[in-house]
Amino acid sequence: MKTQELERVSASLPSRSLITLTINGAERQLEIAPWTTLLDALREYVGLTGTKKGCDHGQCGACTVLVDGKSINSCLTLAIMKDGADITTIEGLARGNALHPLQQAFIEHDALQCGYCTPGQICSAVALINEGRAKTENDIRELMSGNICRCGAYPNILAAIQQVMQAGERNVKP
Amino acid sequence: MTTSYIGQPLSRVDGRAKVTGQAKYAGEYNVPNLAYGFVVSSPIAKGRIKKIDASEALSLEGVVQVFTHENAPRTVWLDRSYRDEVAATGFPFYPLKDDEVIFSGQPVALVVAGNFELARYAASLVHVEYKPERHATDLNEKRDQAYKPQTREHIEPPPKPRGNPDEAFANAAVQLEAEYSLPIEHHNPMEPFATTVVWEGDGKLTVYEKTQGPQNNQQYICKVFGLSDDGVRLLSPYVGGAFGSGLRPQYQLFLAVMAARELKRSVRVSLTRQQMFTLGHRPQTLQRVALGAATDGSLEALIHEAFAETSQFEDYTENVVNWSGELYRCENVKLGYTVAQLDLNTPCDMRAPGAAWGLFALESAMDELSYKLGMDPLELRLRNYADKDLNNDKPFSSKELRECYRQGAERFGWARRTPEPRSMRDGESLIGWGLATGVWEAMQLTASAKAVLTADGKLTVSSATADIGTGTYTIMTQIAAETLGLPIEEVTFKLGDSTLPKAPVEGGSFTAATVGSAVRAVCEGVREKLFTLARNVKNSPIAGVKLEDVTFAGGYLRLHSDPSRGVSIRDAMRHGEVGSIEEEKSVLPNMLEQSRYTRHSHSAVFAEVKVDEDLGTIEVARVVSAVACGRILNPKTARSQIMGGIVWGIGMALEEVSVIDQKFGRFMNHNLAEYHVPVNADVHDIDVIFVEEHDSIVNPLGVKGVGELGIVGTAAAIANAVFHATAKRIRGLPITLDKLI
Numbered sequence: 001m002k003t004q005e006l007e008r009v010s011a012s013l014p015s016r017s018l019i020t021l022t023i024n025g026a027e028r029q030l031e032i033a034p035w036t037t038l039l040d041a042l043r044e045y046v047g048l049t050g051t052k053k054g055c056d057h058g059q060c061g062a063c064t065v066l067v068d069g070k071s072i073n074s075c076l077t078l079a080i081m082k083d084g085a086d087i088t089t090i091e092g093l094a095r096g097n098a099l100h101p102l103q104q105a106f107i108e109h110d111a112l113q114c115g116y117c118t119p120g121q122i123c124s125a126v127a128l129i130n131e132g133r134a135k136t137e138n139d140i141r142e143l144m145s146g147n148i149c150r151c152g153a154y155p156n157i158l159a160a161i162q163q164v165m166q167a168g169e170r171n172v173k174p
Numbered sequence: 175m176t177t178s179y180i181g182q183p184l185s186r187v188d189g190r191a192k193v194t195g196q197a198k199y200a201g202e203y204n205v206p207n208l209a210y211g212f213v214v215s216s217p218i219a220k221g222r223i224k225k226i227d228a229s230e231a232l233s234l235e236g237v238v239q240v241f242t243h244e245n246a247p248r249t250v251w252l253d254r255s256y257r258d259e260v261a262a263t264g265f266p267f268y269p270l271k272d273d274e275v276i277f278s279g280q281p282v283a284l285v286v287a288g289n290f291e292l293a294r295y296a297a298s299l300v301h302v303e304y305k306p307e308r309h310a311t312d313l314n315e316k317r318d319q320a321y322k323p324q325t326r327e328h329i330e331p332p333p334k335p336r337g338n339p340d341e342a343f344a345n346a347a348v349q350l351e352a353e354y355s356l357p358i359e360h361h362n363p364m365e366p367f368a369t370t371v372v373w374e375g376d377g378k379l380t381v382y383e384k385t386q387g388p389q390n391n392q393q394y395i396c397k398v399f400g401l402s403d404d405g406v407r408l409l410s411p412y413v414g415g416a417f418g419s420g421l422r423p424q425y426q427l428f429l430a431v432m433a434a435r436e437l438k439r440s441v442r443v444s445l446t447r448q449q450m451f452t453l454g455h456r457p458q459t460l461q462r463v464a465l466g467a468a469t470d471g472s473l474e475a476l477i478h479e480a481f482a483e484t485s486q487f488e489d490y491t492e493n494v495v496n497w498s499g500e501l502y503r504c505e506n507v508k509l510g511y512t513v514a515q516l517d518l519n520t521p522c523d524m525r526a527p528g529a530a531w532g533l534f535a536l537e538s539a540m541d542e543l544s545y546k547l548g549m550d551p552l553e554l555r556l557r558n559y560a561d562k563d564l565n566n567d568k569p570f571s572s573k574e575l576r577e578c579y580r581q582g583a584e585r586f587g588w589a590r591r592t593p594e595p596r597s598m599r600d601g602e603s604l605i606g607w608g609l610a611t612g613v614w615e616a617m618q619l620t621a622s623a624k625a626v627l628t629a630d631g632k633l634t635v636s637s638a639t640a641d642i643g644t645g646t647y648t649i650m651t652q653i654a655a656e657t658l659g660l661p662i663e664e665v666t667f668k669l670g671d672s673t674l675p676k677a678p679v680e681g682g683s684f685t686a687a688t689v690g691s692a693v694r695a696v697c698e699g700v701r702e703k704l705f706t707l708a709r710n711v712k713n714s715p716i717a718g719v720k721l722e723d724v725t726f727a728g729g730y731l732r733l734h735s736d737p738s739r740g741v742s743i744r745d746a747m748r749h750g751e752v753g754s755i756e757e758e759k760s761v762l763p764n765m766l767e768q769s770r771y772t773r774h775s776h777s778a779v780f781a782e783v784k785v786d787e788d789l790g791t792i793e794v795a796r797v798v799s800a801v802a803c804g805r806i807l808n809p810k811t812a813r814s815q816i817m818g819g820i821v822w823g824i825g826m827a828l829e830e831v832s833v834i835d836q837k838f839g840r841f842m843n844h845n846l847a848e849y850h851v852p853v854n855a856d857v858h859d860i861d862v863i864f865v866e867e868h869d870s871i872v873n874p875l876g877v878k879g880v881g882e883l884g885i886v887g888t889a890a891a892i893a894n895a896v897f898h899a900t901a902k903r904i905r906g907l908p909i910t911l912d913k914l915i
Contacts (some may be wrong), residue, residue: 036291049202050195051369052414054364055447059846062364090195099193107189109307110814114643115192116364116414128737138855145853148846150364150415151643152813154857 018084023048024092032079039063041079042089050090050119054148061147064120064127065089071127073146090119093126101167102126105160113151125161132147139163176729179652179657183810184662188412188647197412200384201368201444208370209238211433211443212293213426214283214300215452216275219309219839220517222301223273223282229667231296236288237365238437240300240427244284246270247436249398256398259390260679262520263324265489268398268433269425275304276486276839277519279452284429286441309517311839313458313483315868316514320481323489323513328617328682329528332495333565343475346466350543354463354535355906357831358483359456360841361524362851363642365414367453368444369427371434379434381408383427386420386640387679392672394423395431398698411670417822418523420642421679424453434581451844454522455832456483459494459531463539466506471549471557473502478536479510485520489513492521492528497613498536499565500772502558507565517839523681525822526882529614530889534826534907537890542903550593551609551894563772571768571830571871574802575611575776578865582609582800585863586780595901603784603793606899612777613885616804616869616878617684618763622675623692625654625700627755629747633660635696636668639689640680643818644881645811649686650693651805653875659726660743667693675758683775683879685806691873692761699757701726707750710739715739733859763873770868771871775803775878779823781891785899790911793858794824794892799862804878809864812880816862819884827889828908851861 016031023046029143032041039056042048042065051074054062058076065074066088093100102122112118124147134140140161141154149157181792228240246269250256253265269281283300302716318554325331343349365384372380379401385391385408392408395401413420445453459482466475478496495509496708500641506904524530536629559576564570583589592598598605623637635654641647650667654660668674705721708714708731716724716731716739724740725732732740747755782796797820806812829850835842842851862884869876889907896914897903904913 033291040290043202044204047204048195049198049204051665052199052365053201053444054366055846057447057845057847059447060364090193094194099190103193106193107185110186110189110810112186112189112192112643113645113814113818114364114413114415115197116199117190118192119195141855141857145855148364148851148853150417151363151814152818152850152852152857154821154852155817155860156814157854 017080019080020083022086024088030079034078034080036079037075037078038077038082039074042074048089048091049138052116052119061124062117062120064123064147066123066127069130071124077173090122093122101164102160105163109156109160109163111153111156113153117147117149121149121157128161129165176616177210177655177661179656179662180724180807182808184648184652184796184808186645186648186811187651188641199365199412199414200370200382201442203382205372205440208442209286209288209437210293211284211286211441212297213281213429213430213443213445213449214281214302215449216278216280216296218275218304219278219311220838221275221304221306223275224305225303226283226759227301228283230301231285231299232579234292234296236292237296238286238288241270241284241433243270245271247432250400254691254811257689257901258394258422259387262326262488262490267487267519268428277517278588278838279449281349281429281520284433286433286437308666308907309839311516311518311834312836313460313514316516317481319514321514323484323491326491328354329491329493330460330496332509332511333499335508339475339477339506339508342506343464343466343477346474347469347542348467348546350539350546351464352539352542352905354461356459356531356534356537357907358458359524359830360451360832360849361417361419361521362450362846362849363415363417363419366445366447366450367424367426368442369430370442371430371440373434373438373440375698379406379431381431382411383408384413384420384683385410385414386638387640388670388672389638390679391423391427398428399431399435408672409670410640413640416642417525418527419453421523421681439821447846448844451832451841454520456524457490457521461535463535465539465543467543467547471554472545473558475506476502476504477508480532482513483516483518485518486515488520490521491802494528494532494837496565497529497532499841500563500610501560501613503560503564504558504703510905526614526885529882529886530826533610533612533886534890537887538893538905541608541894541897552579552588555579555611566772567846568770568772570576571771571773572867572869573774573776574867575778578776578778578800578802581863581865582778582798583778585861588780595898600784602900606783606785606895606897608891608894608898609780610887610890610894612779613880614683614775614886616687616773616775616872617682618687618691618873618879619678619684620760620762621677621688621692621768623689623696624675624758625696627700628909629744629753631660631664631744633658633665635669635693637677637689637692638672638674639669639677639685641669642680644680644685644815645808646680646685648811650689652695653690654697656702658696660729670902678809683881683883686877687873690875690877692759694875695761696757698760699759700755701880704743704900705731707752708746711741711746711749714741716741768871773872775801775883777883779802779887779889779891782897783892783895783899783912785896790914792896792909796859797888798861798863799884801883802865803880803883804867804869804872805876806864806875813862815880816884817860819882820860820888821852821857822885823888824856824892825883826907827892831908
């Protein structure tokens with residue numbers, strides 16, 4: 001599209017919309033451009049930088065958050081598409097000082113090194129357990145394969161998730 | 175209460191910050207009035223910029239400035255001044271210098287705007303006209319232009335040949351000669367490079383940076399922009415992986431500092447994943463190995479030559495071949511290393527630089543030779559086991575490689591292997607078992623550390639090193655806590671701050687030895703002061719004894735002979751009316767003693783692959799790696815380091831390659847969907863064995879480092895297993911399925 005055409009199309013769009021997101025239990029109103037991703041909205045406009053940008057293309061999983069309980073790549077989602085949604089990020093998993101069982105298990109099993117993919121790994125794992133589809137080790141490996149860990153902590157990530165699953169903590173609430 | 179922490183599998187002290195999202199990385203400091211920079215990258219590999227038109231970008235409301243070579247401020251003029259602590263020999267690239275383009279993806283403009291989305295959009299409106307010139311990005315076409323590169327600090331060039339290698343090879347009863355081809359790889363840490371420069375108002379800068387060396391990058395900024403040392407503070411408390419890519423300052427740092435100074439405003443520049451492929455990379459390397467052996471397997475000739483790429487502006491070198499002259503006992507050895515210049519960015523150290531490539535070739539060749547000899551590949555290695563480094567005619571400071579082979583083989587079940595290729599199956603799958611050896615250096619450099627013990631019994635130790643996921647925070651806390659006998663909760667270790675005591679970049683697996691020794695020494699200094707205070711306490715039970723007769727444990731100084739008698743650290747300080755004890759120490763390696771030995775860590779890697787014969791898919795079902803790397807400070811984090819290296823070995827063997835379209839001189843698969851790294855489903859059982867190894871030469875702690883060793887040899891073990899499964903020898907990595915069917 002030529003620049004002029006783009007400008008014409010852009011001119012017909014509202015430059016900013018008012019949306020409401022419930023983030024980690026707190027309602028937030030945001031005035032946001034239609035092209036701002038949910039990831040950038042969280043990191044740059046809400047100040048919740050726990051959700052990470054690894055590729056901005058839905059290829060690495062570092063930006064995984066829970067929207068109405070389901071895990072999504074927040075970099076592939078425009079913030080305005082989620083007006084009214086309930087969003088849980090890594091910052092919303094612990095209850096005060098008490099870590100979420102997966103957070104605790106990740107520490108115990110050393111399922112992290114640099115820590116950059118960790119929030120996305122944990123959010124994916126929360127959804128994985130809640131969905132209840134993973135029955136075997138290989139199921140977990142497969143279903144966690146949308147989250148890249150360049151440090152290579154995969155066996156420890158598997159062990160951490162298994163521990164929480166075996167503890168029977170079904171519905172490990174976001 | 176025990177305060178023995180060294181050797182204990184403690185959980186990472188920074189774990190909580192990382193699992194709760196509280197750990198902040200360089201691009202996550204949202205300071206007031208922050209401007210966002212977005213880089214415009216060159217689509218051509220070589221040529222000149224004819225014209226840059228930024229008017230359209232600048233016409234958008236909210237765009238602050240567009241920096242190009244035409245309006246960029248002058249920085250220091252001498253090219254040499256851009257050399258950092260890890261620079262290769264030559265003249266480093268820096269952005270917006272002039273109209274010349276020297277590699278594809280080179281930054282040619284920086285758009286700065288009030289928000290990220292606007293900066294990104296405006297960058298698409300910067301119109302650049304180029305005058306392309308012919309580029310050369312194919313190493314194969316440069317074979318006739320190979321030359322011996324200039325040397326680089328800490329990288330030994332190959333030794334002179336010994337014996338009569340060519341003649342010995344020609345006369346050997348059994349000969350193996352092969353070429354191995356290794357592609358370009360990119361580090362791809364999960365966190366893209368980013369810098370947030372905070373304009374402090376008085377011209378001073380606080381720089382949040384992704385780096386393995388906060389002082390290296392701070393010094394670079396001071397030198398390049400002519401700033402005083404106290405005018406720039408650089409912080410990097412958390413680094414989202416680096417693997418070597420953070421050893422040198424990357425161009426977003428220069429751009430962010432330049433923009434902040436020009437605009438007198440805080441600026442962040444983050445690179446995109448695509449732009450991560452414009453940074454340094456593991457160099458493409460072609461290798462020839464020729465092995466001559468007697469029929470009993472004794473090596474009679476060993477020739478190993480490597481030919482690698484470098485850029486047009488720096489001679490990047492790494493140690494690819496030297497390992498081959500010391501790993502096995504052989505009297506006739508020739509090692510060679512040459513490079514040729516391509517129109518790409520300078521290569522960059524990447525996890526186990528040199529060794530990762532060199533040991534793939536050597537250990538593949540040893541496997542090939544074992545089949546020619548009809549000998550078990552493990553037996554062949556034991557037959558040629560080197561008890562001495564023949565490259566340098568020196569003994570090893572310690573070398574438990576024989577024990578690595580033994581324990582690894584036993585755990586893996588190597589004795590149950592049937593030697594014939596294609597002889598093992600599991601249902602439809604072909605099974606293959608392979609092994610290889612790994613080696614890396616045990617280095618120690620100079621570092622300083624500071625310790626502050628306050629009257630409430632809390633200890634803070636600091637040094638300007640880094641933790642890129644390696645566990646530095648944790649092991650330094652352990653060393654400090656144990657040395658002073660304090661509960662670990664009372665001890666904090668600080669790093670990632672250029673104002674802390676001097677430390678080198680974190681790399682080469684030398685941080686545990688280097689910074690660990692400084693932490694140990696500074697805490698020993700505090701011990702001495704505490705001891706003096708404790709002796710002077712009224713009726714002190716340790717009044718008449720020597721420091722050696724006292725144990726520091728559980729917050730007390732206690733008598734060895736009667737641990738029930740002692741003085742608490744708090745009491746000692748209170749009685750002495752001391753509010754805090756401060757110590758700072760710099761520790762140099764004992765070079766005189768160390769130079770008499772070759773100091774290496776070793777491993778034996780065993781791999782099992784399952785190959786689907788119809789589809790050519792390969793699963794690495796099991797890896798057992800037995801490693802001897804001196805004392806293990808923390809088996810939990812050390813295991814993670816070795817395991818991560820093994821995962822990298824899987825990627826190297828089966829997945830990773832940066833593909834150049836030679837027509838454009840550009841990396842085509844510059845994203846994580848097309849540049850494949852291992853995912854969870856690619857990784858199965860990994861078993862790490864720490865073989866006991868005592869070494870009092872390498873450093874007082876006896877540690878050798880664990881960051882690099884895990885990757886070395888792993889890809890060869892996998893490739894050897896693939897041969898055992900399929901009878902197909904793949905000498906070019908990665909072993910993708912098209913090469914098997």
